[in-house]
Every structure is written in structure tokens, then in C-alpha cells.
Amino acid sequence: MTLLFSLQSASVRFGRVQALSGCTLRIAAGERLALVGANGSGKSTLLRTLHGLVAPASGQVQCDARARQAMLFQRPYMLRASVLHNVALGLWLHGTPWALARAQALAALERVGLADLAQRSARALSGGQQQRAALARAWALGPQVLLLDEPTSSLDPAAKREVERLMAEFADDGMTLIFSSHNLGQVKRLASRVVCLEQGRLVADLPTQAFFNGPLPAAAANFLKGEMG
Amino acid sequence: MNTFSSSAQAAFSLIASLDPQLAGIVLRSLAVSACACAIACGAGLLLGAWLGVARFQGRALVLALLNTALALPSVVVGLVVYLLLSRSGPLGFLGWLFSFKAMVLAQAVLVLPVAAALVRQLIDDAERGHGEQLQSLGARRFARSVILLFDERYALLTVLMAAFGRAISEVGAVMVVGGNIEGFTRVMTTSIALETSKGDLPLALALGIVLLGVVLLLNMLMALLRRWRERLDNPPPVPDSAPACAVASKSAAS
Numbered sequence: 001m002t003l004l005f006s007l008q009s010a011s012v013r014f015g016r017v018q019a020l021s022g023c024t025l026r027i028a029a030g031e032r033l034a035l036v037g038a039n040g041s042g043k044s045t046l047l048r049t050l051h052g053l054v055a056p057a058s059g060q061v062q063c064d065a066r067a068r069q070a071m072l073f074q075r076p077y078m079l080r081a082s083v084l085h086n087v088a089l090g091l092w093l094h095g096t097p098w099a100l101a102r103a104q105a106l107a108a109l110e111r112v113g114l115a116d117l118a119q120r121s122a123r124a125l126s127g128g129q130q131q132r133a134a135l136a137r138a139w140a141l142g143p144q145v146l147l148l149d150e151p152t153s154s155l156d157p158a159a160k161r162e163v164e165r166l167m168a169e170f171a172d173d174g175m176t177l178i179f180s181s182h183n184l185g186q187v188k189r190l191a192s193r194v195v196c197l198e199q200g201r202l203v204a205d206l207p208t209q210a211f212f213n214g215p216l217p218a219a220a221a222n223f224l225k226g227e228m229g
Numbered sequence: 230m231n232t233f234s235s236s237a238q239a240a241f242s243l244i245a246s247l248d249p250q251l252a253g254i255v256l257r258s259l260a261v262s263a264c265a266c267a268i269a270c271g272a273g274l275l276l277g278a279w280l281g282v283a284r285f286q287g288r289a290l291v292l293a294l295l296n297t298a299l300a301l302p303s304v305v306v307g308l309v310v311y312l313l314l315s316r317s318g319p320l321g322f323l324g325w326l327f328s329f330k331a332m333v334l335a336q337a338v339l340v341l342p343v344a345a346a347l348v349r350q351l352i353d354d355a356e357r358g359h360g361e362q363l364q365s366l367g368a369r370r371f372a373r374s375v376i377l378l379f380d381e382r383y384a385l386l387t388v389l390m391a392a393f394g395r396a397i398s399e400v401g402a403v404m405v406v407g408g409n410i411e412g413f414t415r416v417m418t419t420s421i422a423l424e425t426s427k428g429d430l431p432l433a434l435a436l437g438i439v440l441l442g443v444v445l446l447l448n449m450l451m452a453l454l455r456r457w458r459e460r461l462d463n464p465p466p467v468p469d470s471a472p473a474c475a476v477a478s479k480s481a482a483s
Contacts, residue, residue: 053361070365077359079380080461089376093367124464137366 001028004067004145004176005050010059012045012200019045021200022059027178029067029144032171034191034208035180037223042200043180047071047147050178067176070143074150076134078122083114086122087137094141108140109133112166128159135166146170148179152186164190184227188212196220232430239431240438251432255439258416261329261403262396265336269396270389272337273344278374280345281352282360295349298342307405310335314406327408332416335402340392347388352377383458387451394447398440 005027012020020042027033027050035043048054049061051071063069070090078086087105092098109115112132117125122133131151138146148167152160160183167190171177181187187194187208194211196204196219204211204220216224243251280291312318314326314334325331355377363373378385400418407414409423417436424433 048361051365053364071362073362073365077362079376080382081380090366093372121461121464123461124466126466141366 001030002064002067003027004029004064006060006062007049008060008062010049010056010061012042012049012054013057018200020049020056023200023202025195025202025205027176029176030174032177032190032192033179034187034194035178035197036182036184036187036194036227037197038226040199041197043197044149045200046195046197047149047178047180051147067144068142069145069147070138070141071147072131072134072138072149072151074153076130076137078125078130078133081122082119083109083122083125083133084118086133087140090137090141104140105136108136111139112136113162126159128155128162131155131159131163132166135163139170143175145176145178148177150180150182153182160186182227184212184224196223198223236430236434240435243431243435244438248435251435251439253412254415254417254420254436257329257414258397258418258440259443261332261416262336262393264333265340265396266389266393268333269337269340270344270392273341273388273392274348274378274385276341277345277348277350278352278378280349281377282356282370282374292349295342295346299346301339301342302401303339303399304401304405306339307335307402310338310402310406326406327410327414329407329414331406332403332414335406336396336399339399339402340396343395344388344392347391348378348385351381351384351388355381383454383461386454390447390451390454394444397443 003026005025007023007025010020010023011018023042023046025046035046037043045054049056050063051069052063053071079089081089084102084105087108088098088101091101091104096104106115106118109118112135114129114132114136117129122130125133135151146167151167152163155163164186167177167179171190177190179190191208194204194206194208195202196211196216198219201219203217203223206214206216211220212224215221280288280295310331311326313320314323314331315321316326323330325334352374356373359377360373363376368376398418400422403409403414403416404419404422407416407419409415409419415423417440421433421436421440424430424436
């Protein structure tokens with residue numbers, strides 16, 4: 001399998017806060033990797049580091065420059081513009097002429113079932129619809145890797161199911177998914193591999209089945225115990 | 230009290246009769262401030278947007294200087310522009326001193342820090358909140374500043390009005406560089422100062438009332454804009470379960 005990311009003892013620091021500490025990780029194309037851990041454990045920082053938004057203070061981060069990435073944030077930023085224009089923006093920023101970007105954006109909105117709302121104000125959409133519009137914006141870029149930072153954490157169950165369904169479809173199409181989540185059910189349903197973080201350290205990196213059923217390092221076991229109640 | 234009431238009565242009759250002298254001064258004031266605002270807001274928008282997204286060594290010092298410039302005394306601005314435009318000054322060859330252009334320049338210099346600082350704060354906040362997502366979409370610094378300016382366009386109207394309010398109500402700078410020449414460089418604020426010292430209270434009061442009216446109108450416009458923005462920022466939500474045709478017909482009906 002093609003190696004997409006390789007982190008070697010990567011550490012990230014924000015002022016006095018050590019957000020990521022000596023993280024070593026390899027991610028291959030086609031994986032569905034879930035990042036789990038308590039709040040502040042470094043999940044978002046790891047995603048942002050992989051995406052190139054944050055530079056490591058030490059260690060190495062290598063990524064396949066040919067693999068186009070897109071990232072979905074917990075609360076997607078929607079401009080004061082129509083849904084269509086919000087989706088077309090990403091394409092336009094990647095050099096697609098505006099008219100073509102609009103046509104491709106409409107196709108992307110159709111893909112996520114929002115084509116009928118294309119002309120509506122993006123800010124009038126519900127949280128779930130905004131997240132789907134953001135998924136369309138990311139998908140329109142034709143990424144090989146999709147990074148998602150707690151994509152369903154603020155959504156109701158129906159919207160959650162819809163976003164999960166789209167994530168699964170994208171993964172079935174061969175897209176590499178790397179997502180953080182607090183929802184262990186979602187992790188079970190979507191991930192093929194789980195990475196557990198604690199205070200910026202990677203404490204477990206296992207196939208999903210082994211993570212939920214097998215023996216775990218103490219820190220990961222404590223996290224799982226806490227989450228499962 | 231008698232002086233005040235008789236002056237007020239005379240002032241209102243001057244306004245009601247659209248006294249030519251009064252109208253000329255008011256129109257000149259509005260023109261000077263509008264031109265100054267257009268120049269200062271154009272430059273302030275660019276400078277503020279750049280400072281909002283740029284990260285460079287010494288940025289904190291530049292911001293401190295910009296914020297200090299917010300409190301620039303207008304007479305000091307007038308003095309500096311006077312020295313620049315005076316015959317022996319570096320811009321003396323323009324021959325602008327005691328002219329409409331000199332007043333525009335002075336007010337533009339006075340208003341530029343206001344526009345730049347307000348836009349900088351606006352874009353800086355938006356960049357902190359959303360810059361990373363725009364960066365993720367492929368937007369570099371310049372593109373981010375343009376996109377954020379577009380997204381904050383309603384707030385920019387408030388900046389424009391705040392700048393105009395500062396320009397139209399200042400007296401020191403235009404007095405120094407304009408010279409308060411009747412029919413040429415006399416504006417509302419300089420006239421009020423002059424007429425009061427001459428004892429022509431009705432005209433001074435009439436101009437004061439118009440000036441207050443302009444400022445009041447600006448405040449009302451700002452309040453309306455704020456309401457409009459709130460409505461735009463929080464449009465009625467589209468229900469998740471609403472069929473698309475229902476949504477479309479609803480929007481068509483409205």
C-alpha cells in the first residue's frame with residue numbers, strides 16, 4: 001500500500017502547552033483511521049499537523065505531496081453567501097475558473113443531497129446541512145485524503161447518520177479517511193484502525209477490532225473504560 | 230434663556246428657509262468629509278486587511294503605533310499637513326494650502342488610522358476564527374484577506390460611517406489648513422467656532438443643529454445596519470426534513 005503520511009517523533013508546542021509529544025505514526029492510502037482520546041489529548045493538533053496547518057517543533061512529518069487533502073472542521077466556516085458559492089470557493093481557490101467551479105460545486109451538492117438548497121444562504125442551513133455542505137466543499141476538491149475533526153459532535157442523531165453515511169461512501173470510493181471522534185460507536189462503524197492519544201502522546205495504535213476487544217496499554221484501557229462507563 | 234430661545238428660533242427659520250449661506254457651508258462640509266472618507270477608507274481597508282492577516286516581526290509595534298494614531302489631535306494633523314503644503318514644504322508645489330483639497334487631505338490623514346485600525350481588528354478576529362479553514366481550502370494570505378473582507382462587508386459599512394462621523398465633526402485640522410475662508414473653505418465646524426466668537430449665535434446654532442442632525446442620522450443608519458446584519462447573520466433556519474420544493478416555494482413566496 002502507498003504510504004501517505006509518516007510522522008517520526010513529531011512534537012507540537014503552543015507556547016507552554018505541549019500539544020503533541022513524540023508522535024510516531026504511518027498512514028497508508030485507503031485506511032480509515034480514527035483518532036480517539038479525551039479532550040485536549042491532541043487529536044485536533046495531530047489532524048492539523050497532518051494537514052500542514054501546524055508545523056512540528058521537533059521530529060519529522062512527511063506526506064505524499066501527490067495526494068490531495070481536504071479537511072472538515074467541527075464547525076465549518078460558511079461565508080455570508082449562497083451554499084453554491086461556499087462550495088465553489090474551494091475549487092476557485094484551487095484555480096478552477098468560477099463558472100466551472102459553480103458547475104462542479106452543484107455536482108458536489110447533488111452528491112450530498114443538497115442541490116435543492118444551492119441558492120439558499122449557507123448560514124440559514126441547519127448544523128447537519130452545513131456539515132454536509134462542507135463535506136461537498138471538501139469532496140469537490142477530489143481529495144485522496146479526507147481529514148475530519150469531530151465531524152458529527154454537534155449534530156443531532158439524524159444529521160449524524162447522514163454525515164456518517166457520506167463518510168462511509170467516500171471511503172468505499174477509495175478515499176483515505178482520518179477522523180477524530182468521541183463517539184465510539186461511530187469509530188466501530190467507520191474505522192479500520194484506531195489511534196488513541198493521551199496528553200499529546202500516542203498510547204495505542206491498533207486495528208479497530210483489537211482496540212475494542214483485545215488487551216490494551218493501561219492509558220488506552222483507562223480511556224476506553226471511562227468512555228464505555 | 231431669552232438669547233438661547235431667540236437664537237434657536239432664528240436658527241430653525243434659517244434651516245427651514247434653506248438659507249443659501251447655511252446650505253453652502255453644509256454642502257461643502259459634506260463634500261469634504263465624503264471625499265476624505267472615500268480616500269481614507271480605501272487606503273484603510275487595504276492597510277487594515279493586510280495587517281489583519283500578516284504576521285511579521287515588529288507587527289505589535291506597528292499595531293501600537295496605529296492604535297496611538299487613533300487619538301491623533303486634529304490640530305496636530307492640521308499642523309503637519311500645513312507644514313507639508315506650505316510654500317517651503319515638500320508638497321508646497323501643489324499649491325493646495327487654504328483650499329478644498331487641503332481640507333480633504335487633512336481629514337483623510339485624520340481618518341485613515343480610524344479606518345485602518347477598525348478594519349484590522351475586524352479582519353484579525355475573523356482570521357483567528359476562520360483563517361485556518363480558509364487556509365485548508367487553499368487560500369493564501371492575500372486571498373484570505375480578500376475573502377474575509379467580502380464576508381465582513383456589512384461590518385465595513387459601520388467602519389465607513391464611524392470614519393465619516395470622525396471626519397465631519399473635527400474642527401482643528403480644517404481650520405489650520407483651510408483657513409476658514411468664506412465661500413471657499415468654510416465648513417460647519419469652523420463656522421460654528423467663528424460665528425460664536427462673532428456673536429452670530431443663530432447661524433452657529435443652526436449649523437450646530439445640522440451637524441447634530443448629520444451625526445444622529447449616521448447613528449441611526451449604524452443601528453439599522455446592525456439590525457440588518459443580525460437578520461442576515463441569523464436567517465430563519467432551513468428545517469432538515471423540509472422537502473426541497475417546499476423550501477423553494479417558500480423563498481419564492483417571500
